Amino acid sequence: MNKKQFRLLSKAMLIFFVFIIIAFSVSIFYLVHAMDIFIEKDLEHSFKKSEFRLSSYIQKHHTLPRVPEHIKITLLQDTTIINYSIEYKDTVMLSFRSNQEETFRKKTFIRKIDNNFYRFELVKHLEDFLKLRAVIFRSIFYAFALLMFGVLIFNYLLSGMLFKPFYLIIEEMQKFRIGTNSQRQNINSSTIEFRELENMVVEMTNRINKDFQNLKEYTENMSHELQTPLTIIRNKLEKLMADEIVMDKQSRSIKSIYNEINHLSNLGKTLNLLTKIENGEFQQTKTIHTKFVIEKHLESVQELASLKNIDIQTDISEEHTINMDPFLFDIVIKNLIRNSIRYGTNEGPITIHADKSELIIGNFGQELKFPSNQIFSRFRKLDQNPGSLGLGLAIVKKICDLNNLTISYNYSDNQHWFVINSVEVV
Amino acid sequence: MKILLVEDNRELSKDIVQLLEEKYFIVESTITVADAIEKLNSYKYNLVIVDIGLPDGSGMDVIKEIKSKRLNSGILILTARNSIADKVQGLDLGADDYITKPFHSAELIARVKAIVRRFAPDNNDVLQFEEIIVNMQNNSLKVNNRELVLTRKEFDLLVYFLFNVRRLLTKESIAEHLWGDHIDQADSFDFVYNHIKNLRKKLMNAGCRDYIKAKYGMGYIFGNNHEEK
Numbered sequence: 001m002n003k004k005q006f007r008l009l010s011k012a013m014l015i016f017f018v019f020i021i022i023a024f025s026v027s028i029f030y031l032v033h034a035m036d037i038f039i040e041k042d043l044e045h046s047f048k049k050s051e052f053r054l055s056s057y058i059q060k061h062h063t064l065p066r067v068p069e070h071i072k073i074t075l076l077q078d079t080t081i082i083n084y085s086i087e088y089k090d091t092v093m094l095s096f097r098s099n100q101e102e103t104f105r106k107k108t109f110i111r112k113i114d115n116n117f118y119r120f121e122l123v124k125h126l127e128d129f130l131k132l133r134a135v136i137f138r139s140i141f142y143a144f145a146l147l148m149f150g151v152l153i154f155n156y157l158l159s160g161m162l163f164k165p166f167y168l169i170i171e172e173m174q175k176f177r178i179g180t181n182s183q184r185q186n187i188n189s190s191t192i193e194f195r196e197l198e199n200m201v202v203e204m205t206n207r208i209n210k211d212f213q214n215l216k217e218y219t220e221n222m223s224h225e226l227q228t229p230l231t232i233i234r235n236k237l238e239k240l241m242a243d244e245i246v247m248d249k250q251s252r253s254i255k256s257i258y259n260e261i262n263h264l265s266n267l268g269k270t271l272n273l274l275t276k277i278e279n280g281e282f283q284q285t286k287t288i289h290t291k292f293v294i295e296k297h298l299e300s301v302q303e304l305a306s307l308k309n310i311d312i313q314t315d316i317s318e319e320h321t322i323n324m325d326p327f328l329f330d331i332v333i334k335n336l337i338r339n340s341i342r343y344g345t346n347e348g349p350i351t352i353h354a355d356k357s358e359l360i361i362g363n364f365g366q367e368l369k370f371p372s373n374q375i376f377s378r379f380r381k382l383d384q385n386p387g388s389l390g391l392g393l394a395i396v397k398k399i400c401d402l403n404n405l406t407i408s409y410n411y412s413d414n415q416h417w418f419v420i421n422s423v424e425v426v
Numbered sequence: 427m428k429i430l431l432v433e434d435n436r437e438l439s440k441d442i443v444q445l446l447e448e449k450y451f452i453v454e455s456t457i458t459v460a461d462a463i464e465k466l467n468s469y470k471y472n473l474v475i476v477d478i479g480l481p482d483g484s485g486m487d488v489i490k491e492i493k494s495k496r497l498n499s500g501i502l503i504l505t506a507r508n509s510i511a512d513k514v515q516g517l518d519l520g521a522d523d524y525i526t527k528p529f530h531s532a533e534l535i536a537r538v539k540a541i542v543r544r545f546a547p548d549n550n551d552v553l554q555f556e557e558i559i560v561n562m563q564n565n566s567l568k569v570n571n572r573e574l575v576l577t578r579k580e581f582d583l584l585v586y587f588l589f590n591v592r593r594l595l596t597k598e599s600i601a602e603h604l605w606g607d608h609i610d611q612a613d614s615f616d617f618v619y620n621h622i623k624n625l626r627k628k629l630m631n632a633g634c635r636d637y638i639k640a641k642y643g644m645g646y647i648f649g650n651n652h653e654e655k
Contacts, residue, residue, distance in 0.1 A: 225506075228438060232441060238531045241596075247642055251642040255642065258598075265528045300605070307616065
């Protein structure tokens with residue numbers, strides 16, 4: 001499951017933002033609703049006042065009052081079809097005050113006064129209310145927006161300040177490189193949780209460093225203590241090999257012991273190297289202009305290739321660079337080229353091509369007899385050849401992984417291709 | 427030719443002493459840095475072979491002593507630590523060469539002889555075997571007093587043989603000597619075979635006797651008493 005990832009602050013802000021929007025909408029809805037109720041009440045009150053005034057006048061004078069043109073009072077003659085329902089209607093008409101089209105509320109109802117039925121059509125000015133409503137609505141909206149913005153910024157700054165130690169701790173952890181004793185800065189947050197986190201990180205890095213030191217010493221001792229006995233065995237064996245009487249009788253056994261010692265000694269050296277690489281002991285990272293290094297290396301293997309009748313064609317851009325410890329790059333090149341000479345056939349040349357971004361090494365040969373994704377595995381060999389350790393490509397892969405490079409393998413046109421690309425570091 | 431060996435493993439020390447004595451060197455061995463410094467102060471050595479990890483300190487101290495006293499001795503570091511840092515430090519201090527365990531006897535002899543030649547009082551940089559004369563100074567070769575041109579690798583191979591006359595040189599040892607770790611051991615056999623073939627052909631064309639003999643399918647011996655076989 002690959003969940004979308006957010007920074008802690010952004011996530012908090014996002015949740016806060018959603019919350020504020022909801023709270024804001026509810027408040028606005030409530031306020032507008034309350035205002036509408038108020039307007040309705042006020043209108044109704046004013047209708048009632050007019051009605052009272054008009055009906056009192058009719059009761060008193062038994063005649064219809066003189067009213068402005070938009071108010072209509074009619075005496076109903078036909079009393080059989082009286083509909084007592086009250087009717088409200090918002091209409092736009094020419095205002096007698098401003099001479100402009102404005103919104104009015106019209107209330108139509110029937111009222112009985114002294115056995116006569118009158119139809120009242122009263123009109124109240126609504127425009128002012130609506131304008132007021134809009135103004136209030138707008139002010140509230142702006143006020144809320146401002147408030148929301150302010151709160152968000154405040155929250156952002158506050159959280160930023162609160163979480164600063166946390167980010168500092170993360171930064172420290174990212175800077176941590178095993179085996180390097182770089183000076184760590186103390187954060188000393190006043191937040192208990194962060195203080196605990198920091199202490200834990202410090203404790204853990206110390207322990208990792210200690211374990212690393214132990215492991216390093218162990219591998220060093222191991223390699224040291226193994227090599228001396230191996231030297232003794234090899235030298236004794238070479239002494240036996242100088243003895244013709246022994247050799248005539250035991251040459252097969254001696255040969256086999258000799259081969260195994262060589263294998264063991266190479267294995268020890270190579271595994272030791274692999275461990276050192278894994279432990280990140282080679283960190284003198286530089287920008288290497290590969291053309292020069294590769295060409296220099298080719299000088300020393302040209303002869304081996306020509307003995308196998310394999311040409312080496314190079315087309316290396318001077319712009320191709322790789323960032324890593326030069327010692328490691330030597331190993332990468334040495335192993336890849338050794339590999340292509342070893343397994344290459346003379347159907348065609350070994351190709352070494354580099355442009356600005358990638359380095360490609362290809363050689364002709366039969367397809368692999370095992371799944372190609374195992375090509376970088378340790379001890380994966382094409383055949384059970386005693387001379388090959390099966391570690392060369394594993395080392396190359398390890399070095400690439402540790403230096404932000406990808407190495408890929410594919411087989412096409414009867415050729416094995418290794419491609420090294422830089423990974424974009426974000 | 428006097429050699430001082432500083433190595434803390436007694437068994438290995440004994441073997442190396444014996445190996446070098448067979449080559450007519452006078453070898454003294456010590457185990458500690460202190461002993462080594464004492465001996466260096468009392469006697470003169472053409473070559474000091476020194477291990478890095480010693481019971482009472484680092485072989486680097488021995489090198490520093492030699493350099494500070496301006497003793498005219500060659501220095502060969504012999505160590506199990508295949509570490510570039512050590513190698514760089516040792517060579518910076520003034521060591522002449524660096525060999526890592528486990529080494530081939532023949533390789534040790536070749537390196538010892540190469541350094542000793544450089545520090546030899548007469549500075550006679552010529553290797554001779556019967557009708558073969560190699561001048562190490564200008565890398566030239568004469569067979570029956572006539573100049574013979576070899577490739578670089580063939581020349582190195584011949585010198586390696588001349589340093590190890592009558593000793594069985596295995597294919598592995600030859601491959602390592604000529605190519606270091608540029609080559610997989612498995613492939614080395616063909617390459618070594620090829621070079622031996624070419625070298626032998628060139629020598630014999632120049633009127634040289636055939637001194638190179640394949641032995642037991644393991645390697646080659648350079649020498650002139652193959653009659654019994």
